[in-house]
Structures are given as C-alpha cells and as structure tokens.
Amino acid sequence: MKFCSECGCKVIAVVPDGDNRMRQVCTACGTIHYQNPKMVTGTIPVWQDKVLLCRRAIQPRRGLWTLPAGFMENCESTQEGALRETLEEANARVQVEQLYTTFNLPLISQVYLLFRARLQDLDFHPGSESLEVALFGEEEIPWEELAFPVVRETLKLFFEDRRCGSYVHRVGDIYWESRRSGEYRVVMLGDES
Amino acid sequence: MKFCSECGCKVIAVVPDGDNRMRQVCTACGTIHYQNPKMVTGTIPVWQDKVLLCRRAIQPRRGLWTLPAGFMENCESTQEGALRETLEEANARVQVEQLYTTFNLPLISQVYLLFRARLQDLDFHPGSESLEVALFGEEEIPWEELAFPVVRETLKLFFEDRRCGSYVHRVGDIYWESRRSGEYRVVMLGDES
Numbered sequence: 001m002k003f004c005s006e007c008g009c010k011v012i013a014v015v016p017d018g019d020n021r022m023r024q025v026c027t028a029c030g031t032i033h034y035q036n037p038k039m040v041t042g043t044i045p046v047w048q049d050k051v052l053l054c055r056r057a058i059q060p061r062r063g064l065w066t067l068p069a070g071f072m073e074n075c076e077s078t079q080e081g082a083l084r085e086t087l088e089e090a091n092a093r094v095q096v097e098q099l100y101t102t103f104n105l106p107l108i109s110q111v112y113l114l115f116r117a118r119l120q121d122l123d124f125h126p127g128s129e130s131l132e133v134a135l136f137g138e139e140e141i142p143w144e145e146l147a148f149p150v151v152r153e154t155l156k157l158f159f160e161d162r163r164c165g166s167y168v169h170r171v172g173d174i175y176w177e178s179r180r181s182g183e184y185r186v187v188m189l190g191d192e193s
Numbered sequence: 194m195k196f197c198s199e200c201g202c203k204v205i206a207v208v209p210d211g212d213n214r215m216r217q218v219c220t221a222c223g224t225i226h227y228q229n230p231k232m233v234t235g236t237i238p239v240w241q242d243k244v245l246l247c248r249r250a251i252q253p254r255r256g257l258w259t260l261p262a263g264f265m266e267n268c269e270s271t272q273e274g275a276l277r278e279t280l281e282e283a284n285a286r287v288q289v290e291q292l293y294t295t296f297n298l299p300l301i302s303q304v305y306l307l308f309r310a311r312l313q314d315l316d317f318h319p320g321s322e323s324l325e326v327a328l329f330g331e332e333e334i335p336w337e338e339l340a341f342p343v344v345r346e347t348l349k350l351f352f353e354d355r356r357c358g359s360y361v362h363r364v365g366d367i368y369w370e371s372r373r374s375g376e377y378r379v380v381m382l383g384d385e386s
C-alpha cells in the first residue's frame with residue numbers, strides 16, 4: 001500500500017497513538033489502514049470411500065492436486081464460501097457436514113477452514129481454475145503431487161479419523177522451514193501439552 | 194474505497210473479466226482491490242467454575258460485558274491473536290485449550306473464533322479498552338448486559354456443554370432481524386439436518 005484509499009494521498013508507516021504496531025497511515029486525512037489475515041474456505045467432498053480432488057489450472061502450483069477451496073468473500077458465511085468454491089472449481093454440489101480443520105499459515109497471513117462435505121451426485125467437471133477433477137480412494141491419493149501442505153495434512157488427519165470412526169475438529173499451524181525445498185513444520189493445538 | 198492504494202488514481206466498481214462480482218478496480222493501473230471478511234479471535238478464560246468477562250470501555254457497546262476478543266493481526270495464528278487480545282483487554286494470561294465456537298456474522302463480514310482457555314492466575318486487571326474485568330459463575334453472568342450476540346450464544350453453549358461434561362466445537366451463523374431492536378437469529382451448522 002502506497003496511497004490512501006480514501007483520499008488518494010501518500011501513506012507512511014507509523015505506530016499510531018494508542019497502538020503498538022506499524023500501520024499505513026495517510027499523511028493528509030489521517031486514515032489508518034489496517035491489514036488483516038484472509039480466510040480460505042473449502043471442502044473435503046466425500047463420495048462413499050473416495051475424496052474429490054481438483055488439479056489446478058492456475059498458479060501457484062499449477063498441475064498439482066488440491067481440495068476445492070478459495071478466498072472467502074464479504075457477506076457470506078464460511079460454509080457458503082466453501083460451497084461456492086466447490087461449485088466453482090469442480091462444478092460439484094455438496095452438503096456441508098462440519099468444520100474439520102482450521103489451519104493457520106501465519107507466514108502468509110492466511111487461515112484455512114476446511115469442511116467435511118457429502119458429494120450429492122457424480123455430475124462434476126472441472127471449473128475454469130481446474131484442469132481435472134476426480135475421486136480418489138485413500139490408496140490412490142497422489143501424495144507427492146498435492147499442491148499445498150494444508151491439503152496434505154488435512155487429508156492425513158481425515159483418513160486417520162475415518163479409520164477410528166470419528167472425526168474431531170482440529171486447529172493447526174503450518175510453518176515453512178524452507179520455501180524453496182517446500183519443507184514445513186506442523187504444530188497441532190493440544191499436541192504440545 | 195475511492196482511490197487505488199497502489200497508484201493513488203480513482204477506482205471504479207466493475208466486474209473484472211473472469212470474475213462474477215463487483216470489485217473496486219483502478220482506472221489507471223488496473224489493480225483489482227479485493228475485499229475479504231475479517232477474523233475476530235478471542236478466549237473464554239476459565240478459572241474453576243467461573244468465566245472472565247470484560248466491561249467495554251470503547252464503542253460499540255461501551256459499558257457492556259464481553260469475552261476478550263479482537264481483530265486478528267497479520268503474521269499471527271488464531272491462537273496467538275486470542276492470547277494477545279486476552280492480555281491486552283484483561284491483562285490476563287491464559288493457556289489456550291481448543292477452538293470452541295466459529296461464528297459467522299455475514300452481514301458485517303466478520304468471523305469470530307473463540308477458544309476455551311485456562312486462566313493461569315488471578316492477577317488480571319482492565320486494559321485500556323476495558324472498564325472492568327471480573328469472574329462470573331453461570332448464575333452471575335449479566336445476560337442482559339452482554340455486548341454482542343456472539344458472546345451470549347458462545348456462553349450459552351459453553352454452560353450447556355459443561356453440564357454434559359464434554360465440549361464440542363460448533364459453527365454457527367448470526368443474522369440480525371432488526372439492528373435497532375437487537376433481535377437476531379442463530380443458525381447452527383448441523384441443526385438444520
């Protein structure tokens with residue numbers, strides 16, 4: 001951010017009175033421009049013992065597989081966002097069951113909220129952001145070709161819980177050890193105690 | 194938003210190519226300015242059978258009681274945000290246990306994430322945004338003087354679950370029937386099926 005979105009004048013980074021963080025503040029009208037994390041909402045669409053994945057047609061991670069998910073829009077709920085993204089990316093209709101994972105990605109200021117969902121029919125096909133959409137059993141998941149750590153970790157938990165016969169909502173944090181190598185570290189809330 | 198935060202020129206509301214929503218787009222440099230919901234994170238700080246509440250020193254709802262919570266900052270996790278807000282508003286140290294409620298407020302594009310937390314000691318006092326901080330047993334909760342529906346609904350669920358001996362994470366939506374009267378409607382995910 002270089003200019004004030006209210007008056008068009010230059011902004012500077014300062015710590016406003018009564019605050020303890022640097023903010024972008026307008027040099028003319030004084031508006032403080034707060035920046036906040038974004039939510040990404042999506043689903044784990046399930047049909048019998050299989051999970052629906054989408055192969056990405058766009059960057060980042062074009063060509064790799066992901067769960068249908070995307071940035072939440074204003075004036076919708078997390079569930080509505082998850083349904084919308086599933087429809088947009090896979091043309092798939094689902095019934096949302098429950099929130100399954102809440103994953104923090106503090107380094108990029110994103111929070112993922114992924115819901116377990118029941119696929120309503122097999123009439124799905126790729127949306128404009130997907131190259132391919134397909135159902136995978138646990139043994140068929142392309143673990144080495146998953147687009148994002150959050151997808152990998154959510155699917156691992158999902159199949160573990162499915163074997164135990166009960167799904168528990170979980171909160172976790174993902175930190176990259178090295179962005180180049182893709183190595184990352186996962187801290188699940190509750191595991192440390 | 195009236196001006197581009199990248200170049201300072203005027204923005205107009207249009208539906209960009211390949212999109213299906215109105216966005217603020219710069220008339221000069223073409224930057225699309227997406228607007229997304231904000232997260233509010235906080236805690237339900239518990240000491241023995243009591244819950245800590247803060248009486249608000251600021252608008253909106255000055256003078257009414259709330260759980261310590263506030264806007265999540267960039268580069269922190271939801272739990273870190275919840276801890277920070279509890280420290281800022283109540284000077285209280287807590288250990289976060291688990292995420293308890295995720296409440297959508299679609300009309301104001303906010304999502305609340307409230308964590309159950311264990312108060313570490315009784316050395317708490319009001320921060321600059323609080324007039325008063327105190328512990329309340331279930332019978333002492335000032336139900337008619339709670340600041341926000343999300344606080345009321347979370348506390349109701351919390352005491353119900355406590356009687357049952359187990360806490361279940363829940364997702365709900367809050368819609369105002371009338372902002373003037375404060376009447377609202379709650380839809381819990383899963384209740385409709």
